[in-house]
Amino acid sequence: GAVVSQHPSRVICKSGTSVKIECRSLDFQATTMFWYRQFPKQSLMLMATSNEGSKATYEQGVEKDKFLINHASLTLSTLTVTSAHPEDSSFYICSARDPFDRERKTQYFGPGTRLLVL
């Protein structure tokens, strides 16, 4: 299947700083990528849909000024958590869908980024 990478895998930062997380599709071009947040023992909550060359679409309740998304190329989307606070500590996972995989519509997930804000 398709491969999605994510960097960094872990980050610890001080409260008030900003953190950038990268999501890359390695062997296919993704016009759409998705960003999820997962708290311990909970499900994946969709935060936003990242669209190449246009603005991201945010889910209800997700602050777009807090979670900045940039999808500058067909293989890279970035999520920046601005002015991070301890409550932003979570597991952030991106996914991408191969647009040519019309039959299965499968989303391929990155390995996730564990963010800890002190």
Next chain:
Amino acid sequence: GENVEQHPSTLSVQEGDSAVIKCTYSDSASNYFPWYKQELGKRPQLIIDIRSNVGEKKDQRIAVTLNKTAKHFSLHITETQPEDSAVYFCAASKDTGGFKTIFGAGTRLFVKA
């Protein structure tokens, strides 16, 4: 909005027994239903999926059924093994609305040896 409900939240079975996880979805336009297995601290891995034009699909010990009328779909694992222990998520998506996928709350499966 779209919603996927999943039951049970926790399931404990003896090795060799079967496990069944059930989900319901709210959006009748949903037409693709993947199931993911997630081990602790790792990414979700697709284990099986089913499209709306199919009622049942099987892959070795894993099977999925779909009832579009009732908006129910289920995962069946037979002859469970300790390595099946993980969290399982059902999900639903559709062709419109940006192909976004809505996940169920997850089922933590314990297979006792």
